[in-house]
Amino acid sequence: MKYTQGQYIITDKKAIACEIYSFTIACPEVAAAASPGQFVHIRAKGYTLRRPISICGIDKDKGTLRIVFEIRGEGTAEIAKLNKGDLIDMLAPLGHGFTLNDTYNKVVLIGGGIGTPPMLPLAAFYGKKAVAISGFRNASAVILQNDFIRTGAETILCTDDGSAGIHGFVTQPFTELAKQGGIDAVYACGPMPMLKGIAAICKENGIFCQISLEERMACGIGACLGCACRTVRNDEEYFAHVCKDGPVFNAEEVLW
Amino acid sequence: MADLSVKVCGTDFKNPIIPASGVFGYGREYEELFPLDKLGGIATKGTTLHLRTGNLAPRIAETPSGMLNSVGLQNPGIDHFIDTELPYLLTKNLVVLANIAGSTPDECAEVAAKLEDTDVHMIELNISCPNVKQGGAAFGTSCEMAAEVTKRVRAVTKKPLVVKLSPNVTSITDIAKSVEAAGADAVSLINTLLGMRIDINTGRPILRNNVGGMSGPAVFPIAVRMVWQVANAVNIPVIGMGGVSSGRDAIELMMAGASAIQVGAAIFTDPYAPVRIIEEMNDWLDSKGIASVKNIIGTVKPW
Numbered sequence: 001m002k003y004t005q006g007q008y009i010i011t012d013k014k015a016i017a018c019e020i021y022s023f024t025i026a027c028p029e030v031a032a033a034a035s036p037g038q039f040v041h042i043r044a045k046g047y048t049l050r051r052p053i054s055i056c057g058i059d060k061d062k063g064t065l066r067i068v069f070e071i072r073g074e075g076t077a078e079i080a081k082l083n084k085g086d087l088i089d090m091l092a093p094l095g096h097g098f099t100l101n102d103t104y105n106k107v108v109l110i111g112g113g114i115g116t117p118p119m120l121p122l123a124a125f126y127g128k129k130a131v132a133i134s135g136f137r138n139a140s141a142v143i144l145q146n147d148f149i150r151t152g153a154e155t156i157l158c159t160d161d162g163s164a165g166i167h168g169f170v171t172q173p174f175t176e177l178a179k180q181g182g183i184d185a186v187y188a189c190g191p192m193p194m195l196k197g198i199a200a201i202c203k204e205n206g207i208f209c210q211i212s213l214e215e216r217m218a219c220g221i222g223a224c225l226g227c228a229c230r231t232v233r234n235d236e237e238y239f240a241h242v243c244k245d246g247p248v249f250n251a252e253e254v255l256w
Numbered sequence: 257m258a259d260l261s262v263k264v265c266g267t268d269f270k271n272p273i274i275p276a277s278g279v280f281g282y283g284r285e286y287e288e289l290f291p292l293d294k295l296g297g298i299a300t301k302g303t304t305l306h307l308r309t310g311n312l313a314p315r316i317a318e319t320p321s322g323m324l325n326s327v328g329l330q331n332p333g334i335d336h337f338i339d340t341e342l343p344y345l346l347t348k349n350l351v352v353l354a355n356i357a358g359s360t361p362d363e364c365a366e367v368a369a370k371l372e373d374t375d376v377h378m379i380e381l382n383i384s385c386p387n388v389k390q391g392g393a394a395f396g397t398s399c400e401m402a403a404e405v406t407k408r409v410r411a412v413t414k415k416p417l418v419v420k421l422s423p424n425v426t427s428i429t430d431i432a433k434s435v436e437a438a439g440a441d442a443v444s445l446i447n448t449l450l451g452m453r454i455d456i457n458t459g460r461p462i463l464r465n466n467v468g469g470m471s472g473p474a475v476f477p478i479a480v481r482m483v484w485q486v487a488n489a490v491n492i493p494v495i496g497m498g499g500v501s502s503g504r505d506a507i508e509l510m511m512a513g514a515s516a517i518q519v520g521a522a523i524f525t526d527p528y529a530p531v532r533i534i535e536e537m538n539d540w541l542d543s544k545g546i547a548s549v550k551n552i553i554g555t556v557k558p559w
Contacts, residue, residue: 002288005527048472048525049318075318091527216316216462216523218323221288225280225301225330226316239309239330244285 003221004029007087017143017207018112019071021080022056023088027131028063030092036121037097037248040067043089044075050091051075052217052243054189055101056117056144057124065092068117068143094220095247098210100125107176108133109153110170110198112190115168116144118212120151122187127152133173134188139164155176170198176242178205185210192256197253209251215242230255259548260534260539262296264493264515265416265441267377269296269351270557271507272537272549273530276357276520277302277380277420278327278499282341283348286527294531297351299444299518300341300383304356305363307333317453317462320559322472322499324451326465329357330386334367338374346375353418355385357382360389361408369412379415383435384422384447384469396422396447399434410439418495421445421486423475428482429489436490444495444518445486446479472521475499480512487554501529503536514552 012024030040034055041050044136049164057066071077100122109119109132116134123130130153136142137160148155156173157165166173171194178201188198189212202209215227231240231253234250240246240253260271275286277299283292292298310330331337337354345352354376358364368379383396383405395401407421419435421428423446423467432443448469453462461467479498487494496514500506501522509517522529541549 005289030490043525048321048323048521049316050524067447075544162493216314218316218521219279219285221285221527224279224316224325224524225281225310225327226325228310228313229316229328230312230329237309 002033003092005089005091007089010082010084010086010088013084014083016068019143020068022066022068023082025065025067025088026063027065027090027091027092030090031054031058031060031063031065034058034065034093035097036100036125038093039247040065040090040092040096041094042079044078045155046078047075049218050220051079052094052214052220053091054118054212054247056120058121069162087162091220095243096245098212099121099250101185105129106131106182106184106187108174108183110174110186110188110190112135112137112170112194113137113141115188115190118189119187120144122149123148123151123153130154130188131156131177133158133170135159137161137196144202151249159206169197170194171201174198175201178207180190180204182208188212195251196256199254201256202251210248211245211251211254213242213249213254214247217243218244258537258538258546259550262516262550264495265378265418267351267416269516271296271534272510273492273534274299274351274353274495274516274518275523275530276426276518277382278325279520279523282337283345284482289527290531293349294395294534295350296516297353297377298345299353299355299380300337300345301331302329302357303331303334303337304329304354304368305334305357305367307331307336312464314462314464315468317468318452318476319451319470319472322470322474323524324453324468324470325448326463326468328465334370334475338370342374342376351377353378353380355380355382355420357385360383360387361405365412368409371415372413376415378418379409379413380418380420380444381409382420382447383419384424390515394424395424395433397425397431403434403438406435406438407442415555418442418444422447423478423482423498423529424450430486432486432490433434436492442493442495443486444497445489446482446498449475449478471499472481473499473501476505479507483514484512485507501534502524503533503540504536506533507552510549510552511554511556513556515553520534
């Protein structure tokens, strides 16, 4: 199975920050097929388009997925109304995820805001080999730090206003880490200016970098060509699609 | 079990449900979810003479009970379609409508000519794209341009020719009559309605192309009206589409005069929508004791 669509039971729901929710969903066949960096496409009752949400946790033994999402508009607000015990309609798992390599000795995971959740399955895979840098607007927006610590990853927290962790953007601690060397790969998800900055630092230091992008999406499986992203492949400009070619791209492929 | 088969332009469909062009690609992505041979047919992604990269993103926006899109005809070109996609689809036991488009009547005719030696079942000509030879106005917005492009394509193909009409016109019946006179074997309607949304926080249109085509349940009553008017104005079959999302909608559009039904945006909400709609149509016909879906085509009793 590559992907399927169905109704699955929400086995846990938590509000983990202002307007940010964590759902655990019992979906054994989806969990079995899912890999870090992929996403689920969720139907919002009363809306035409599904909402793509990145996968924040994969428990193949328990047959569950975890998603963490922020209320961004009416569709995500509708999804947030679902409760423990309710059915959630998902088309999943979708997209091309992160490239994992167990010979890597040191990787850096960089999440900005609601771009942080897809970094957690990478931390679960790399454990102590990972440094997880997370950036948020302020202390009240901070999420998932204890989850990262439980994976064994080293954590570095930044906030824009200095109300928690380092006062500044994720690129500051990352620049220092990059200078120290020894990084095999960088994985990042977050706002475009952050990703652009990280990609530039990686290029300068010759570090392999993968980023996860988002775009307004319709089908979610590569049929409608709605979620175009300008990329370069084989020296030619190519409109890739975030849902099928991505959401994870090698940073050097993306035309910013 | 009702008889769901229909015949359009002499071509047999095992049921009247066809995923509309643009939502379904060339079918491969949906075969992961259900066998394509459940479908009556497929209208393939609009294909032009050469590869087109399409518009910049965002290309998609949600609207009340619907959506906007401005993909900009991104497609790999007709040669790729003929070499790679068509052979695959022809193994699937369904009617293949090759949706074609072009920037000039010449380009449309050249694309159609390339399909003439293939086993594709029907050609669906998209006349809602801009005619660059006429200042960028869509072919489908004037009777003269619509007739000209239809004639040019008619001249190079013996395949059943379905002309897909734009609803963004003053009188869709006049356009339908002009393409009928120019040699169309059938018409399909409605294409999307031009729409626009603005993000009031940034003052920017949500779509990078500023405007885009609106579809989804919100446009369904417009489709019913236009299909009814066109079916009464021409003597060629009408393939209906526009906001169909249930078996009841499909039955309603057939009562208005459609001989077959295309399903578009509903597939984004429910990827199984075409299969579900076929089952719902069958259940409704059975519940009414109607033996064949053909018996409901154009049966609306207007006041």
